[in-house]
Amino acid sequence: MSARITLATAARVMLQLRRDPRTVAMLLVVPCLLEVLLRYVLDGQPLEFQRVGTPLLGIFPFISMFLVTAITMLRERTTGTLERLMAMPLGKLDLLAGYGIAFGAVAAVQAGLTAGVAFGLLDLQVAGSEWVVAGLAMANAVLGMALGLFVSAFATTEFQAVQFMPAIVIPQLLLCGLLVPRDDMAGALQALADVLPLTYAYDGLARVTTGGFDSAALRDLLVVAGAALLALTLGATTLRRRTP
Amino acid sequence: MAAEPAIVVRDLLVRRGGVDVLHRISLEVPAATVTGLLGPSGCGKSTLMRSIVGVQVVASGTVTVLGEPAGSRSLRARVGYVTQAPSVYGDLSVRENLRYFATVLGTAPERVDAVIETVGMNAFAGRVVGSLSGGQRARVSLATALLNEPPLLVLDEPTVGLDPLLRRDLWGTFAALAAAGTTLLVSSHVMDEADRCNHLLLMRDGHILAAETPRGLRAQTGEDDLGEAFVRTIERWETEAAR
Numbered sequence: 001m002s003a004r005i006t007l008a009t010a011a012r013v014m015l016q017l018r019r020d021p022r023t024v025a026m027l028l029v030v031p032c033l034l035e036v037l038l039r040y041v042l043d044g045q046p047l048e049f050q051r052v053g054t055p056l057l058g059i060f061p062f063i064s065m066f067l068v069t070a071i072t073m074l075r076e077r078t079t080g081t082l083e084r085l086m087a088m089p090l091g092k093l094d095l096l097a098g099y100g101i102a103f104g105a106v107a108a109v110q111a112g113l114t115a116g117v118a119f120g121l122l123d124l125q126v127a128g129s130e131w132v133v134a135g136l137a138m139a140n141a142v143l144g145m146a147l148g149l150f151v152s153a154f155a156t157t158e159f160q161a162v163q164f165m166p167a168i169v170i171p172q173l174l175l176c177g178l179l180v181p182r183d184d185m186a187g188a189l190q191a192l193a194d195v196l197p198l199t200y201a202y203d204g205l206a207r208v209t210t211g212g213f214d215s216a217a218l219r220d221l222l223v224v225a226g227a228a229l230l231a232l233t234l235g236a237t238t239l240r241r242r243t244p
Numbered sequence: 245m246a247a248e249p250a251i252v253v254r255d256l257l258v259r260r261g262g263v264d265v266l267h268r269i270s271l272e273v274p275a276a277t278v279t280g281l282l283g284p285s286g287c288g289k290s291t292l293m294r295s296i297v298g299v300q301v302v303a304s305g306t307v308t309v310l311g312e313p314a315g316s317r318s319l320r321a322r323v324g325y326v327t328q329a330p331s332v333y334g335d336l337s338v339r340e341n342l343r344y345f346a347t348v349l350g351t352a353p354e355r356v357d358a359v360i361e362t363v364g365m366n367a368f369a370g371r372v373v374g375s376l377s378g379g380q381r382a383r384v385s386l387a388t389a390l391l392n393e394p395p396l397l398v399l400d401e402p403t404v405g406l407d408p409l410l411r412r413d414l415w416g417t418f419a420a421l422a423a424a425g426t427t428l429l430v431s432s433h434v435m436d437e438a439d440r441c442n443h444l445l446l447m448r449d450g451h452i453l454a455a456e457t458p459r460g461l462r463a464q465t466g467e468d469d470l471g472e473a474f475v476r477t478i479e480r481w482e483t484e485a486a487r
Contacts, residue, residue, distance in 0.1 A: 009344075
């Protein structure tokens with residue numbers, strides 16, 4: 001692991017993002033607009049907006065980072081730049097951390113903007129600290145990134161990579177408790193929800209909405225961070241120096 | 245010529261998708277030479293090069309590069325590899341690409357402009373790679389491998405689609421590098437490039453048919469034209485194989 005290579009990689013990824021202002025604009029603007037949309041969809045049910053507004057805010061970075069990482073990593077694999085880097089004195093951790101820093105910065109700006117709109121303009125309120133919401137949003141971003149990296153190994157085209165989004169993200173969204181309380185679900189689905197990382201991301205965000213940052217919320221945060229680490233490790237094993 | 249070969253391949257067997265792509269081949273690449281790896285497309289040149297660079301999973305046999313097993317960690321800064329498809333970032337400029345790779349390789353930043361000059365891309369240094377032609381992209385990819393002046397360069401069809409003048413210049417660069425002690429393994433499917441090499445490896449269907457100097461190949465086949473000499477070699481090899 002080398003700080004020089006890690007930072008150069010982060011700078012390179014940022015530079016690439018800068019060359020694609022449309023993607024950056026959509027990454028930053030779309031979650032804000034969705035939060036506004038949600039506010040007015042739930043215009044007649046302000047309590048419901050207060051319940052789902054914050055969890056959704058924390059989940060956006062998960063979805064965008066999943067997509068962005070899956071596509072960028074796939075590009076690294078298909079254009080041969082990954083093979084070139086793997087034949088150079090670059091550690092896999094340098095590459096992963098470089099991506100983590102660059103996309104983490106984007107996720108932070110994204111979460112900050114969305115939170116600014118939601119808390120500042122839409123009158124969304126949390127009982128706990130907004131900073132905890134930001135922390136959970138960042139953990140979700142890293143989780144999304146790690147899963148995106150992992151699935152990029154199983155896609156050969158960008159079409160396939162995009163299809164992993166509904167396959168991996170939507171079931172977690174349906175099961176995490178955002179739409180229907182998990183207690184109302186069938187037992188088998190509850191058991192399935194218990195092993196999916198987004199469930200804990202949602203729980204943590206929901207807890208901060210109604211209460212403070214307690215030990216249960218800390219546990220949720222740790223589970224999300226652990227799942228991200230696990231996915232990152234799995235993702236790293238798909239960065240092979242030798243391929244068939 | 246140095247006594248120790250830069251590359252030694254012994255009984256290399258590579259299988260891809262259940263098919264033998266390299267059939268237990270053996271060869272040596274002498275140090276400080278330009279060695280041409282010639283053969284039709286699909287004959288296994290790229291697979292052999294990937295095995296030498298250490299990015300190919302091999303079934304059996306040994307590949308020794310600069311005295312160490314191919315793919316060793318210490319070789320990563322000592323072997324420059326250029327794939328057939330230009331592997332550079334399309335959304336970065338020529339200079340940005342090279343600056344990034346220079347940092348990864350730990351090379352002095354001055355080398356960036358030096359290699360841009362070598363591949364004749366000065367006029368395009370600030371251009372985004374995605375807006376360049378295929379041949380120009382290939383030159384950026386080649387420039388990347390030249391950054392840290394590695395003792396071994398493995399170049400997979402580096403001159404495809406290039407302007408004849410530039411092609412001549414690049415072969416001149418290769419010769420100069422070899423004269424300065426660099427070993428180059430350069431693949432091509434164009435016979436007129438064979439004469440530019442000090443040493444030739446002729447390949448077909450995953451076999452090495454001949455390892456000779458251009459002069460040796462001419463003498464052996466009695467053909468003055470290297471393309472014809474290659475045809476004779478294939479014919480002889482096929483009659484021997486049929487026997």
